[in-house]
Amino acid sequence: MKKIFIYAFIIVLIISVFPRCAKIVAPTGGPKDSLAPVLVRSVPAMNSTNFDGEKITLIFDEFIALKDYQKKLAISPPMVKNPEIIQRGKNIDIKFKEPLKKNTTYTIYFSDAVVDNNEGNPLKNFLFAFSTGSTIDSLTLSGKLRDAFTLLPVENVFVMLYDQNIDSLPIKSLPRYLTRTDKSGLFTFHNLQLKDYKIFALLDNNSNYKFDQATEDIAFIKGMVSKKGLTSPSKNDTTKKVVRTVNLNLFKEENRTQALIGFDRKQRRKITLTFTKNPEGKVKLNPLNFKADSSWYLIERNEKKDSLIYWITNNRISSMDTLKIQLSYLKTDSLKRLQPKLDTVKYIYTDSEEPKRRRKDKDNDTPKKNTLKVDCNVKKDQPIVPYNPMVFTFPEPLRNFNESLIKITNLKDTVDVKGLKLKLDSLSPRIYRIYSNWVPDVKYKLMVLPKAFTSLSGLDNDTLDVNFFGANPEKYGQIILTFLNSPKRVVVELLNEKKDRVFDTRVSRNGEKVTFDYVTPGKYTLRIIEDTNGNGKWDTGWYLKGIQPEKLIYYSDSKTKGVLNIRANWENEISFDFAKQSKP
Known part of the structure; x- marks a missing residue:
């Protein structure tokens, strides 16, 4: 009997142990692949000459993928019709859609678009070159591009070379050579002929290799890049930093085309004209369906100065739903000259419907009083730096103000600050300032009594009461x-x-x-x-x-x-x- 219990115990022990031993564990798979793909063969061979085919095949040592190649690929010299790029397994096929130029060295830049299919390891600075003539050009030119304002590198910008020093070439013609900047803003031209070059960089919005849009960012060097700056691959020491011959600063030109692009009347007293830029010359408003003298509006300019805001001072004119006005201004013509222009515009304003009042609101017949909102830059119990102004901003210009109803008291000496004067802003008729030499650590009280400010619409301010203090330089x-x-x-x-x-x-x-x-x-x-x-x-x-x-x-x-x-x-x-x- 004792033996039976011993055998049973052994069997239970074996059953409980073996499932643990048979537990499935995923294989570790070995070390992570960190190697980039390698080009092992190509048709034609790298740097081959007398090529007259319509397709190039690149064969790598492992399965690959193309990452963002539309942004990174560059072909020099550029083509009107981009070739078809087909990636299958370990191969890349490049099929040309237009005849190749005779006796020309072509360079296809992939940057780091070729990656291995598993880990995404990039083949950095990969390019393929061939020639349709009996020789292949071999000189290089390197440089760096950065944003002119941030000084940061800019990626995927076309950098282009021309073999003539003609200013109109980047605007009208395709470049002789083409490359792109990498993440560090670095660029290199390969397979160049020994000659001087005009260099131009373009953030090409419409992918036509031409500077034909005012919104495109550009960079250039005046004159030609000397052929003395070109280097031979045999002289390049790959263990050292590549010499950067050219430094380019990318910028967007100021818009110099002047035109009226919009007008609106979002408020009854406010009409606006919007231009492409700060308008040069006089802008005149000639009323067509009403009569007015020259004081029927006040002008305000926005911060960019490309919009003119006209605040209507005349109550009769502002009450009209439709204002018909002839505009006289200067507009840029096709030859980039400013020419007089007349336009007729209709400013239409319709009062928005008031929301329906609830029964509870109807029971309270006391109308809510509208007051003029006053925004002051000095806040409660906050410091103000000596000589920094106190700024008052209003939703619309003032019809009048009463300085006697504005008082600032020095609470330490319990005396009023003398000589307070409201000064109108030079750009906006809605902004006024008060200047004073605020004493450090001294507490002040600003008191603005009702009806100190009255807007064009006849609204008066409510009481404004703010305690503040002079900033302590320590x-x-x-x-x-x-x-x-x-x-x-x-x-x-x-x-x-x-x-x-x-x-x-x-x-x-x-x-x-x-x-x-x-x-x-x-x-x-x-x-x-x-x-x-x-x-x-x-x-x-x-x-x-x-x-x-x-x-x-x-x-x-x-x-x-x-x-x-x-x-x-x-x-x-x-x-x-x-x-x-x-x-x-």
Whole structure:
């Protein structure tokens, strides 16, 4: 009996152990593939001559895929009809749709579009070259392209070469050679002839290899790139950095075509004209279905200055649902000349229907009083920096204001601030400012009594009561920038760390110091612009006039890496030498 129990125990033990031993485990599969595909054969062979076929076949050592090849592929010289690209298994077939040029070296750039099918390992900087003549050209030209404003590299931009120094070539003709920039903004031309070249870069919106749209980004070098900058592959040391002969700055030209593109009347007192750019010359409004003197409107310009807003001051005119007006302005013709233009427009405004009142609202017959909204930049219990203005913004211009109903009291001395004057903004009739030297750490009270402001529509403001205080300089940082070897005029912008917001701007003339006071503690960057035309802002380029975009620099050094950590009650002194700024 004891033996039976022993045998039974052994059988149960075996049954419970064996399922665990038989558990299925996925195979590890070995090390991860990290190798890029390798071209093992091609028809014709790489760098072959006297090619007269219609198809090229590339054969790799493993199964491949083409990733974003439409964006990365470039064929030099370019073709009117792009070839058909067929990828199957380990092969790529390139079928030409137009005859090849005689005695010409062709280069097909794939960049990193060829990847292995499993892990996506790219074959970097892959190209294939062949010649329809008895020789194959072999020289190279390399360079780097970056955005002229951000200074960041731009990928997939066409870079083109022409063998004549004619300005109209990038506009009217296909280039002689073509390549694309990579992720680092780098580009290389292969298989070039020994000669001077005109170079031009294009972010081609319509894929025709021509600069024929004003919205296309471009880069150029005035004159020709010397053949002395071309290198032979035999002299290229692959263990070292490739020498970048050309540096290009990509920019979008300012729109110089002037035309009226829109008009509207979204408010009864507000009519708008929208142009393609800041309109040159006078814009005149001639009433056709009403009579008015020259004071029937006030003009406001938007921030981009491409729109003109007319605020109607006359109650009779604003009450009309339809305003018929003849416009007189300048418009660019087909020869890029400004010519007088007359247009007739109808401004129509229809009052929107009021929402139906609920029974509960009907029981309360007391009408809600409409008041003029006043937006003030000074907020409750917040500081204001000395000499910074107090800004009042209104939804529409004022018909009148009463300064005696506006009072600012120094709460420390319990006296009113004297000499307060409202100053109208130069661009907008809806903005007014009050300037004063606010004393640090002193508390103030702003009191605006009813009817201090009256709008064109006759609305009065309600009481505005705001307590605020003068900013204490010890709670802020300071940046002092000294220039060496400076151009005549420099614009310095204080930006946030992401470089997408401008906090303050200063101008330096003939190398004078620039100081940013009352800088709120935080992280900042500096943008320095060589203001060659002296208009106080960065200007883009103009190809046909040979004008490059204005040079700008983002401040950086080995210690800060370009990010300034501003602390309270701390002076940050920076010395900037223009002569030591390295090329890209």
